[in-house]
Structures are given as C-alpha cells and as structure tokens.
Amino acid sequence: MSSPGPTPRPALAVSCEGVARTFGRGERAVVAVHGSSCEVPFGARIAIVGPSGSGKSTMLHIMAGLETPTAGRVSWPGLPATDAERRAQIGVVFQSPSLVPALTVAENVALPLVLAGVPDAEAEERVTEALELVQVSELATQLPEELSGGQAQRVAVARVLASRPSLILADEPTGQLDRANGQHLVDVLLATAEELDAALVVSTHDIEVADRLKDRWLMHEGRLNTDEAWLNHSRAPRGPQASATTVGDRR
Numbered sequence: 001m002s003s004p005g006p007t008p009r010p011a012l013a014v015s016c017e018g019v020a021r022t023f024g025r026g027e028r029a030v031v032a033v034h035g036s037s038c039e040v041p042f043g044a045r046i047a048i049v050g051p052s053g054s055g056k057s058t059m060l061h062i063m064a065g066l067e068t069p070t071a072g073r074v075s076w077p078g079l080p081a082t083d084a085e086r087r088a089q090i091g092v093v094f095q096s097p098s099l100v101p102a103l104t105v106a107e108n109v110a111l112p113l114v115l116a117g118v119p120d121a122e123a124e125e126r127v128t129e130a131l132e133l134v135q136v137s138e139l140a141t142q143l144p145e146e147l148s149g150g151q152a153q154r155v156a157v158a159r160v161l162a163s164r165p166s167l168i169l170a171d172e173p174t175g176q177l178d179r180a181n182g183q184h185l186v187d188v189l190l191a192t193a194e195e196l197d198a199a200l201v202v203s204t205h206d207i208e209v210a211d212r213l214k215d216r217w218l219m220h221e222g223r224l225n226t227d228e229a230w231l232n233h234s235r236a237p238r239g240p241q242a243s244a245t246t247v248g249d250r251r
C-alpha cells in the first residue's frame with residue numbers, strides 16, 4: 001500500500017480580497033489603495049506597473065504584511081500561520097535599499113540569516129553566493145555610504161535572496177540601474193524564484209522589465225487591475241496621469 005505522503009501546501013502565496021489602505025484622516029485622507037483583489041500562486045511571475053503615486057509600493061507592503069489594510073482582507077494560504085515564521089518566508093526588496101549604515105555589505109546581507117538562527121558557516125556560504133549572483137562580491141567589506149545607488153540596490157536584492165523566501169516582493173528593484181544591470185537583476189530574480197519555487201512580484205515603471213515577467217498587472221489611481229487587456233491601451237500615447245485619489249476628490 002502506498003503511503004499518503006506529505007500534505008501539499010496550498011497553491012497561493014498571497015491572496016488579497018478587496019483590500020484598501022487610507023493614509024491620514026478627514027480632509028487630508030489619501031486613499032493609496034482601494035477595492036483591490038488578487039491571487040498570487042507560487043509559480044507566479046508578476047509585474048505591477050503604474051504611474052508614480054498609483055499605489056504600487058502600498059500594495060506590495062500590504063502583500064508583505066507590512067501595511068495593514070484599512071478594509072478588505074489579505075491572507076497567505078501557502079505560508080506558515082504564525083507571524084514570525086511567515087515573515088521569514090517573505091522577502092521584500094524596498095524601493096529605497098534601507099541598508100544598516102554601520103554594517104558592511106556582507107554583514108547587511110547576513111543580518112536576516114543571523115536573526116533567523118542560520119548557522120555561521122551556512123550563512124557565510126549563502127552571503128557569498130548571493131553577492132556573486134548580483135555581481136557585487138568585490139564590495140563585501142564596503143560600508144553602505146561607500147556604494148552607488150545601483151550598488152546599494154543590488155545589495156538589497158542579495159539580502160533578500162540569501163534568506164531564501166517563498167514570496168519575493170521587489171519594489172522597483174531596477175530603478176537605479178542601467179539597462180544591462182537591470183536586465184541581469186531581473187534574470188537573477190527569475191532564476192532564484194524558479195530555484196526556490198517562490199512567487200515573484202516586481203513593481204516597475206520600466207516596460208522592458210515588465211515584459212520579462214509572465215504576467216503584468218496595472219495599478220492605476222489606487223486600484224489594481226489584474227486583467228492583461230489594459231496592456232495595449234496603456235502603451236498608447238496619452239495625457240498626464242493622475243496620482244492617488246484624495247478622499248475629497250472622489251465621487
């Protein structure tokens with residue numbers, strides 16, 4: 001008789017149902033995200049594109065569990081139920097690299113591993129590998145203040161890759177890179193997601209980067225559109241985009 005084997009994990013890394021996020025109150029309230037729903041399976045390779053201020057970062061922070069939605073529901077069916085364990089499986093590349101100034105590049109990449117209790121020898125191996133992947137090995141002993149914006153961005157990506165997450169959320173990870181380095185970084189993110197069987201969501205202004213991912217979603221005035229039909233429309237020339245909607249403006 002064959003054994004039943006391990007229970008397969010649910011296929012969704014993250015699910016959002018009608019999520020919204022408002023910042024501030026009253027007249028000054030800004031609806032950064034509203035009425036947005038999506039499902040991100042582990043095999044997903046998704047680009048979120050949209051104009052500045054349309055809510056991409058806020059949406060990614062909601063998916064990461066870093067921002068609590070003011071309405072709707074976010075859940076992580078395929079990730080651990082406890083907050084700490086789940087957080088350890090979600091890797092966020094922030095739009096601003098946010099490296100710890102007093103630590104070297106290698107120490108910055110090692111930090112989440114040390115905090116997670118990864119043994120020293122394994123942590124060292126993972127740090128070396130991650131720095132090689134994003135082609136910044138020679139910067140291992142530098143301090144963040146000695147890095148260019150693009151180098152810091154690559155180190156921030158290395159820090160996420162080294163922690164081997166199951167859900168990778170990268171907020172404009174190529175924003176400060178030239179075309180060749182940007183394309184290489186996308187290669188690395190795609191290869192890592194494949195190797196880890198992770199879900200990958202990348203926000204970007206760059207349509208060339210978006211085209212490298214399997215699916216493209218549009219964020220527009222705080223609303224996430226997961227239907228690809230917008231794509232041709234969005235590439236046609238058009239007038240200036242509005243940014244986020246203020247509550248007072250809406251009706």
Ligand SMILES: Nc1ncnc2c1ncn2[C@@H]1O[C@H](COP(=O)(O)OP(=O)(O)OP(=O)(O)O)[C@@H](O)[C@H]1O
Nearest residue numbers: 023030032051052053054055056057058059243244
């Ligand atoms: N902490 C905050 N407090 C107040 N307003 C905020 C906050 N975070 C974001 N917003 C507002 O929410 C809206 C959406 O911001 P968000 O950063 O999500 O946009 P974005 O699409 O990531 O923009 P960009 O492409 O410039 O990074 C903006 O109007 C922004 O000013």
Ligand SMILES: [Mg+2]
Nearest residue numbers: 056057095171
């Ligand atoms: Mg942003």
